[in-house]
Amino acid sequence: MKFALVGNPNSGKTTLFNTLTGSSARVGNWPGVTVDKKEGLYKCRAPLALERGGGDNPPATKIHIVDLPGIYSLSPYTPEEVIARQFIVEEKPDLIINIVDATNLERNLYLTTQLLEIDIPVVVALNMMDVIKREGAEIDVAALSGKLGVPVVPISALKAGDARTLMGKAVETLEYWPPAGHNRPVVAGRFPSPFAGLYNDVLQQVMAHGIGHPVFHTIKLLENDAIELLHDTGLLTAIQQRKLQFEHSATIPAGASHPAVDYEAEIADLRYKFITNEVKPAVVKRYRNNSLSQSEKIDRLLTHRVWGLPAFLGILFAVFHLIFAADFLFLKRLGVLNESVPSLGVLLQGYTESLQTFAGEQLSGLLQSANAAPWATGLLVDGLVNGVCAVLTFLPQILLLFLFLSILEDTGYMARVAFLMDRPLRRFGLSGKAILPMLMGFGCSVPAMMGTRTLDNEKEKRLTLMLIPFFSCGAKLAIWSIIVATMFPDNADFVVFAIYATGVAVAVLAALALKKTVFKNNRSNFVLELPVYRLPRIKNTSLYLWEKLKGFLITVTTIVAAATIVIWFLQNFNFRFELLEPGDSANSILGQIGSSIRWVFAPLGFAQTPDSWKLIVAILTGLIAKELVVATMGVLYIPGFSEEAAQTPEGESSLIAVLGALSVFSPLTAMTFMIFNLLSVPCFAAVATAFAELKSIKWTLFTLFFWFTTAWTVSFIVYQAGALFSKMNVATAVVFLLALSITGGSIVYAVTHKNNRKYRCSGCDECGEKCSAGSRRMEN
Amino acid sequence: MLFSDKMAKLLNQFKAGERGKVEKLTVAGPLRRRLLDMGITPGTEIIFKKVAPLGDPVELTIRGYKLAIRRAEAEAVLMKTEDER
Numbered sequence: 008m009k010f011a012l013v014g015n016p017n018s019g020k021t022t023l024f025n026t027l028t029g030s031s032a033r034v035g036n037w038p039g040v041t042v043d044k045k046e047g048l049y050k051c052r053a054p055l056a057l058e059r060g061g062g063d064n065p066p067a068t069k070i071h072i073v074d075l076p077g078i079y080s081l082s083p084y085t086p087e088e089v090i091a092r093q094f095i096v097e098e099k100p101d102l103i104i105n106i107v108d109a110t111n112l113e114r115n116l117y118l119t120t121q122l123l124e125i126d127i128p129v130v131v132a133l134n135m136m137d138v139i140k141r142e143g144a145e146i147d148v149a150a151l152s153g154k155l156g157v158p159v160v161p162i163s164a165l166k167a168g169d170a171r172t173l174m175g176k177a178v179e180t181l182e183y184w185p186p187a188g189h190n191r192p193v194v195a196g197r198f199p200s201p202f203a204g205l206y207n208d209v210l211q212q213v214m215a216h217g218i219g220h221p222v223f224h225t226i227k228l229l230e231n232d233a234i235e236l237l238h239d240t241g242l243l244t245a246i247q248q249r250k251l252q253f254e255h256s257a258t259i260p261a262g263a264s265h266p267a268v269d270y271e272a273e274i275a276d277l278r279y280k281f282i283t284n285e286v287k288p289a290v291v292k293r294y295r296n297n298s299l300s301q302s303e304k305i306d307r308l309l310t311h312r313v314w315g316l317p318a319f320l321g322i323l324f325a326v327f328h329l330i331f332a333a334d335f336l337f338l339k340r341l342g343v344l345n346e347s348v349p350s351l352g353v354l355l356q357g358y359t360e361s362l363q364t365f366a367g368e369q370l371s372g373l374l375q376s377a378n379a380a381p382w383a384t385g386l387l388v389d390g391l392v393n394g395v396c397a398v399l400t401f402l403p404q405i406l407l408l409f410l411f412l413s414i415l416e417d418t419g420y421m422a423r424v425a426f427l428m429d430r431p432l433r434r435f436g437l438s439g440k441a442i443l444p445m446l447m448g449f450g451c452s453v454p455a456m457m458g459t460r461t462l463d464n465e466k467e468k469r470l471t472l473m474l475i476p477f478f479s480c481g482a483k484l485a486i487w488s489i490i491v492a493t494m495f496p497d498n499a500d501f502v503v504f505a506i507y508a509t510g511v512a513v514a515v516l517a518a519l520a521l522k523k524t525v526f527k528n529n530r531s532n533f534v535l536e537l538p539v540y541r542l543p544r545i546k547n548t549s550l551y552l553w554e555k556l557k558g559f560l561i562t563v564t565t566i567v568a569a570a571t572i573v574i575w576f577l578q579n580f581n582f583r584f585e586l587l588e589p590g591d592s593a594n595s596i597l598g599q600i601g602s603s604i605r606w607v608f609a610p611l612g613f614a615q616t617p618d619s620w621k622l623i624v625a626i627l628t629g630l631i632a633k634e635l636v637v638a639t640m641g642v643l644y645i646p647g648f649s650e651e652a653a654q655t656p657e658g659e660s661s662l663i664a665v666l667g668a669l670s671v672f673s674p675l676t677a678m679t680f681m682i683f684n685l686l687s688v689p690c691f692a693a694v695a696t697a698f699a700e701l702k703s704i705k706w707t708l709f710t711l712f713f714w715f716t717t718a719w720t721v722s723f724i725v726y727q728a729g730a731l732f733s734k735m736n737v738a739t740a741v742v743f744l745l746a747l748s749i750t751g752g753s754i755v756y757a758v759t760h761k762n763n764r765k766y767r768c769s770g771c772d773e774c775g776e777k778c779s780a781g782s783r784r785m786e787n
Numbered sequence: 788m789l790f791s792d793k794m795a796k797l798l799n800q801f802k803a804g805e806r807g808k809v810e811k812l813t814v815a816g817p818l819r820r821r822l823l824d825m826g827i828t829p830g831t832e833i834i835f836k837k838v839a840p841l842g843d844p845v846e847l848t849i850r851g852y853k854l855a856i857r858r859a860e861a862e863a864v865l866m867k868t869e870d871e872r
Binding site for chain 2: 079080082084111112113114117271272275276279296299302303306310311312313315316422425426427429430431439532533534535536537538539
């Protein structure tokens, strides 16, 4: 059996799905978090009522729960709506669980009135009843059930008991379906008289054709729905003729645009009138919406005209500071304390690092006492432990980043960010809604690229997708941490922030360039619900973090572990498959490959010494997974180091100490190495996702080319400019920098503002308030 | 001005805190449907809450929830205000 979960975005659908299935589908207080349908099995603790015709000893009921994307309507305009609609109408679930947010009945019931027109049993799950009680409001559940003609179960989506009651009711409903007196309200059946005659005629024709869900299809046909019954041209023509006949005979209803009757508006209006005039007065006994007024108070600061944007930047900086700062709250720098106190992220990273050193020592001690062969010790300690642990060290910081991102999302703040950033982003051919996938990119590019599906415009979607890798993902964090700890230990948080900022800046410039060349004449809409602020649910957050932790550990123990072993072999054997002497790895397979393409990277600064093939190999393995960049460096640098050179003063052999002692980087080449990794082609998983979303080989190839070229060019510019600077004196450098930024700034300004002058009032997005008359909208 | 009637104006021209009722939508296609679906139907009361820091989009309260739309979209909503003075 299959039950579909349908409801508005942000109505608690995914939370209910988690409660029902025990799975950890992603939840966020953001419209459109579920971008594709998800399926799970109902965990049936108590035996449910029986399947129809079950007999004396019925088989256990297996119920698949399908979580559909959040939708406001069954219109054909957004991908989510189309996915949900096709699933409901074509794949015929046995039952629809319509989840309704009790604190926002009016808009939520609008979708319900549409679902009631489909010939599938519906059970309404009235969610957020705990909030209703807390606020002292009252909803008459029985009256609601009577008005809708379907069972209504009050729930709080988190409570397992409520979920069980709901499922019990659902199975019971199935047993009595179809009910003898099917008394669902059909809104379209309440049309004023001339319209009602048209409706009945069309309904007769549809039923005569034996089409399933006749009421649903009749209404869609009346609405001139774009994806409705296109295959049955005969029927379509007949209905068009009937409609034309109606339009000529009937007096045009007020408010409809001539000459065609505005069926869509009429029907939407009828639905809302049904809810406000019939349902609400009977159902809502007392109503208070404290959360809305509380949200307004919070928004007085967070979307304030002056303080809104600084607050956003402040929140972003606070997140980075908590994760990366070695000197928490600048206590040392400000002279409050003599010793710096690390922030949470750095503190936790310290712990995992000492754990790694400990594990390495124990293992090599164990192997020595067991008289293991040197190559085995090399493989296990140098290959596996160094590689895997180099990655594991950054687990706390990666998890913290995901934690903060999910908190920002769950509270509802992300929708406000979209609201704040829509105007600036529009200059670059994006809408405010693109901010969520882009910020998700700071976590992982794969879900971020999937998230671009919530954008309703194809050009905007492609553009956003191409920019996502520039938002430094969690796995790349390991690279920044290790290099920053080596080269810039005193300013770690600032340098990491600068790396992230560079990514964002490049994304902005790239968006501008692409908007002017590849994605011309982009038009989009921005209609976004700003949900009420909510406290993040600990259960949802921890489930989500657990999922991330699991995913990370699986990557590390499988791909990273396997790859480190392969890298170790390739680095210790030459092309004739002979084991090399320690320290001779330049002649190894990897060394040969890396050296042969060193010329590509030489102009970027970090690949100028013969030893730098190791960095190139790290970049290449980064294509498998970005965690491998650090793992590879661990495998390639540490063993050679412990044998060739002296130990570091502390006697430790962590990668940070080794990179520092070997002077692998200068500050400048460290920057260009990081910038190249930041901007270059992301991991295979992300490339595969990009291909799946772009749905075109041509676009995927272009995107790959675009990523590589951008990475190379920006690194090149940074290195060459930096090298130039180091030869100048301070005054010249300042003047040069000023001149450069003024030129750059004016180019950006000219490009972004040219559009306004040139295309004024032609209907472009930018000139919104400059066009005063509504007349041009009519032309669209 | 297109509309001589003082009572009628575009949602786009509202000031923060102003309220009024929807007269009609002057746009066709997907955007029209989207606005209708979100509850902007004739006769609905809309409170124009505030404007984003950079002047666009705008925040509305409608049917007990908050909706953000761009000015260009608000321009498609013709409104009736209670009193104009």
